[in-house]
Amino acid sequence: MDTHSISLIITLLLVFFSAICGGIVAKFLKQPTLLGYIAVGVLFGNLLSRWIDQSFLQTIADTGVTLLLFTLGVEFSFHRLRKILGSVVWAVTAQMFLSMFVCFLVLLGVGLEFLPSLFIAVAASLSSTALAVKILSERGELETLHGEIAVGWCVIQDLSVVPVMLLLPAIVGVQASGTATITATILVVVMSLVKAGLALALIIFLGRKGIPRLLNLVAGLGSREIFLITTIGIVFLAALITYALGLSTALGAFIAGLLISETSQNHAIFAEVRPLRDIFSVVFFVSLGMVLPIASVVHQAPLLLGMTFLVMIVKWFLVFGLSRYMGYHRKTAFLVAVALMQMSEFGFIIAKVGSSLGVLTGDRYVFLVSLTFFTMFVGTPLLAGGHAVYYLFYRTIGKLLPRLFSSKQELTPNREELPIKNHIVICGYGRVGKYIGRALDMAKIPFLVVEYNQATVSELRSKGIQVVYGDPADKDVLDFAQVDFARAIVIAIPDRHTQEMIIGNAQTLNRRIRIICRTHHEEDQRHLKSLGVHTIVQPEFEAALSVIERILPEFGVTPEDLSGKISRLKIEHGLG
Template sequence: MSNPELVLLFLLAAVVGVPLFNRLGMSPVLAYLAAGLVLGPSVLNLVSDAETLLHFSELGIILMLFVLGLELSPARVIQLKSAIFVLGSGQMLLTMAAFTGVGMAFDLGWKTALVLGAALALSSTAFAVQLLKEHGLLASKRGQDSFAILLFQDMAVVPLMLMLAFLAPGGEETHLAPWYWILGALVGIGLFARFGLARLMEAVVASKVREVLTALALLLVLGSAWMMEELGLSAGMGAFLAGTLLANSSYRHQLHADIEPFKGLLLGLFFMAIGMMLKLDLLWTAPQKVLVAMVLFLVVKVAVLWLLARLWGHGGINALQLAVLLSEGGEFAFVLASQAGNRGLLSPDQQELLVLVVGLSMVLTPWLFGWVKKACNKVQPTEEAPGPAPSNKPRVIVAGFGRFGQIVGRVLAAYRIPFIALDKNATHVSLVRRYGAEVFLGNATEYDLLDQARAHEADILVVAVDDKRDSMAIIALCQARFPHLKLLARAIDRLHAIELKEKGIHKVFRETFNAGLQATHATLMELGIPESEVLDIISKFREHDEKLLDSAVEHLDDEEARIRMVRASRQELAKLLRQDAEL
């Protein structure tokens, strides 16, 4: 099959499969696995060379590790440090040890058993977080502890990959560069992230060529990955390191938005390649082996998680729910299976069984968790009250933090109302951050950036950008993807205000209107007109102009009609004011 046909098949599978599985309440990962299964040798056999596809798509793993590092902000780690490093490390080590012991009891070599233990100890962040959201448990104690365990697993990914490299045949013979080269490279990356990146970003943004910013994001990821690989370390470690160094940067959100589409598509391709290698015939050729492996996997993992949760202070029922929630295999188990197979640590049969068990656990866990939670609620409905909502939840997002947006931000900050500000001017962002404002570089017209800014959690979005096109794009995006947001918008001029009202925005603020009325008020006062009369004139004009603006929405595309309407309204206003003066 030719390359264009492969691309068409992949895109068709993504467009059809992901929405379908989403409607069924299943993860996109399962959609890609199912698509690969259908396209691969097990069903239609449309794609036979899954290995080549797998090697190319592993670039998605590098991008995923970069994003993991990017999301690992120091503030997040400090907030959950106890649960992360005690509960998280305990889960990882005890589960690995338990599965390693089970593997060795089945006469597997210690290296193979350890690799299987590491892969099976991981859980799916995407699955678990989605289930927590669906059941309203994200802010509860079990939700926070589950999140801490998942966060430690994310942090453990790079050490696990290094472990595979060491365990592989010949891995003891290290090919690392001299320690001083490695130390120099790490210091260099750190200094660049601290002092050089801001200027480089400013220069790129100043060029106003959007694709160059995307190219810079890819260059940072692939450049750091290449450097670490040249030093004898893994490319994944380089990408993860680059992400962690940039995690506290004001450019984090923009970098995430630029990388996310590439990461998503390449990871989808990776999971599809895994699906092509999935041997579904094991279900009828060796059903007993699959059943035993599946039961052992779920029982051992639930038992270890339940015991740890009990020791951590959870009641029996909540501990059971936490254990079942995290009992599924993780997406990274597929990555470890692939890497271990390539390095000769797992035989093809072991790799196929591992992939099948992890895939089946992903299918079963959402239903299993729902059933367990329903049964637990019947036994003891109110064992744990939900915890308070996170205090750092943004109530307001200010899109555009120039003169207009800063006024909004200053008042919000004075009243300690949490908000997130976005601005696409890198120089401007650097300047404002020096004064302590929480403002991030990014173009609010992009869905990924608004999603990173947690628009789904905010109550209000203030559109304060000074570009009409961007303003209308933000409005359209929010109405389509974040319909719960209350939208307030800055209008650059009268026509822009009419366009905003035509889109259903009722809170429109014309940037020169109030200043013009204040100047009019001062002018009339200087002419000796009594203040009570001046206030009445200003009030009538404001009311009249607002009505005129609303009626102009009907004639948005007819300039001649708008001109006739303005002339008629001008005469009507003059008549109204004359009548008042005669009273």
């Protein structure tokens, strides 16, 4: 075995060892694994640089980013986009342009050149879909109002990557040609936007017509190997075509993913490609860290920390203000803004594109990668503890800030007492709360809903259902809902911190009230019991019992034996 082959093997070993160590550290710190990959990559890349084959690392990293963008495209949902397109697309556009403008001016002001400032500002305007979806899903908040808005916001930003990837190289070309007049720049921007519009139109057309037919034909052969090879072929063919047109190969892969996302085989394709994506994307993130010189990061630390703070505050303020302007409750607006504070994984990809175009060299490339890393590192725990951060904020700094776009209902205090007693208060009228309300309505049991989704409140009022608009964790809101005269309160909100505040306020208003609470986590049951919750319902456990009640009788289990087994399960689960 020659020296070059040994160098390649050592490089791969270091990459995978870095990934394992980084993944373990990230899991221990409850951070996204990609942050661990980059951090340990920085450490190993600086300590063991002489053992690493940089050209080989660059080649497999480029392959990794191609597959990474392809799978991001496959996961893209036009259906999800249509659901929120009319309501937030203008707000997303405004947020991106204003974020870019502010960051661009600040970067120019601190001495960065025009093109590096532009690339960094564009990257700063995007937010991470992967982080938002992962954390919201873990907390059971993906289908809540703020979860849907945040994910929809990210989806529209992801779609904007297509024109961004077209515009940036075009502007670089104008600057390089020496004809960077205002007229020439505007002409290039207009032409690039036209190209982007045609590209999106082609994506939609082929995604509905051409690609599905090809994949149906290949799927009909019944061979997984041919199906996988065809899929990978589509990815690299799209990357090659965009490269031939003078565009980024990563853009071609993303477009290929968008095409396939509209086919009926998209889930099967994602399952087939995901192992390859995972391996190569790990290499990509580790390689990002390995090429970052620690000395350069330390040298730029003051500017990095300042820009991290600026980017996150600017994006939070813009998203919060725009959400309030659209009529969302301040808690919804706050949680959406927190979910979008961090930069996107596309920041790493824009850094790669800028490096390949010769725009982001040396310290500028290190600055963008480090800035993306820092905002994600700081933003992740803020998003994970979003509800606690919200209540802490409004108990402290929030009192000093002016009210932004407050609705008439929020500004009008609840003075008149509602004519209701011996009722049930339902906190949250989402997937769980609406069925509880429907059952109580059929049983003619008086109930009242506390909800801060304005659309839900309007719908309930149109149906004649009593509802209070406000945050159920607010003691004044619960007082107006006549909790002191209620027989029971149902907490159908999944967030633990909000649950704790509702429980405490409800018990302060009415010591005899019966509290029924949902939870997604078994470990929260003992804690909720200690707070005085009478009945705890875990939806996943109840679903399991429902399946058991249906399947065991088919295997000859008697009703008495079935009842005994279910009782045993409840005891083991802590509900006996």
